[in-house]
Amino acid sequence: MTSDENRAPRRWLGAACAALVIALGCGGDTTHTPAPLQAVPKLNDGPSVEDSAPVDQAALAQRVAEINERVAALDRGDGAAVQAALQEHAPGLREVVEKSEDASVRAGASLLLGNLHEWNGDMRAAVSFYSQAKDLIPEDPEVHQLLAIALASDRQYSRAARTQKFYVDQTPYDLEGHLLHGQLWVQAGDNDEAVKAYAAYEVARQLLLDCLSGQTTEGGDYVKPAEERRICALALAPAIDNGTAVALASVLQREPELAVRQAVIETMGTQRLTSFKEPLDALAAQEKDAETLEVIKWALAEIARDPVETRQDPVPADLAEQVGKTAAESDKDGATDVAAGVKTDAKATDAKATDATSPAADAKATDATSSADAKAADAKATAETKPAE
Structure with a gap:
């Protein structure tokens, strides 16, 4: 996970990533005709020195924050509303991707573009934008998981599993992440890697149980x-x-x-x-x-x-x-690392638990079926009508 110092300038992005992760795999009516696939803006190091007019960087960040709020309130099951939102917001978000000097702001715009394309039924475009966001902020595990689920929805199971590996390495106590990792390897047809992933889940589960229920002193x-x-x-x-x-x-x-x-x-x-x-x-x-x-x-x-x-x-x-x-054969020396990881990331874990008790978040969680099992099953169902990788 990133340090508090690195995370502070992009607090709005952290909230956006959480909302976008929970939105993935939620299904909804995708029988409408998707908007034409548009080329993903080429990833570069920011605005060109040849740009004649100065760009208001604060305004670009504010634009992404405002669009994020509107997208979060969007009924993603309403195909017409999704298409309208994509047509309305895509140009402004693309401008942010091209002109913002802040990698986290550009990543936020890419994530929103990916989300809108996904809800519009265009998984290939969604994957492209999520990949771009990952390249912009490669240290953020949530973005890796977001991309992994999108890849699974596009039946790119091997790539999805490899992408999810980064997430579980960074968040070793997240059981849901481990289960998703194992399921992706099963769907990719690699049982050897699936066994490793599920074994990591079992080790993490036991360590959490030990932390909670036992290991008392004399x-x-x-x-x-x-x-x-x-x-x-x-x-x-x-x-x-x-x-x-x-x-x-x-x-x-x-x-x-x-x-x-x-x-x-x-x-x-x-x-x-x-x-x-x-x-x-x-x-x-x-x-x-x-x-x-x-x-x-x-x-x-x-x-x-x-x-x-x-x-x-x-x-x-x-x-x-x-x-x-x-x-059983796994190196238990990692136990202290997992416990430290739980403690270090307590704020993130607690925030998720708190969000789950709010009416709005509860509605999103119910719609998204946020367990790893449901995510993978929904991704598999979505993929059945598409050619395998």
Whole structure:
């Protein structure tokens, strides 16, 4: 991840990237006729010294920020509205790509162009613009994942998996990213790489569980501080399997810190497993903390709204044995690195969890089916009508 110093000048871009990532693979009506493919502006080092008129750089950045807000509010299932937005905003965004001196501003314009082309049903153009954004800010893992999902939608599975590898290397605690990485290799037909990717998921999942639930000292104190345990609990949300479910229920019974318990309950509500209903009902009957009780009620309402039966394992059954062996043989010296990564990126993880509780963000998450499994499945469905790479 980039440092706070490097991230500060492009805070609006970080929000745009998050919105664009969650928008990928959401489907929507793409039966309308796509707008003609336009050439992607050639990547260069900024405005030419031959430009006669001075360019207002602040105005270019403001333009991208304003268009980002309008695109975020766009009904991407409305084909006519998407085409109109593309025709309205593309010229201004292209000018930003050509004339802005700030790489992050140019990347933001490229991301928005990619998003509009994607919603308009033109995945090749979307991939081109997302690739351009990646080249402009190559250190940003979110942009790599954005491109990976777009590539998968265009049936470029091998390239998508290689692109996603950068994301998981930079965010080793992101279970959703690991699952997507494994699924992309499966779709690419490379089971050896898929086994490695799923093994990395299993290692990360176990490290997060260790951070959350165990490793107490002889005196009974937790090795990890409460804030780290809270973050690990939220990071476990994509791990929808029996083993993780049992561990979460166990933690809930003995965790002394309210903030950690609330995070565990929030993860239960996010997963919506029917097996969580009984322990949550029992906890609700005796919980005295009003804030925790509200989180319990929310989790129970989520389970009732869209219950999910407990799944054995997100890893494909035919790869499970080899994945288990590979994970067991993995170098556990990386455990401290993953824990440090969780702690270092706590703000990003917490921001995602906070966003998920807001009405607008919740609507986007529901529409986008934000789990890695849903993203990959939707990308595969989108690709079925297109020629393979």
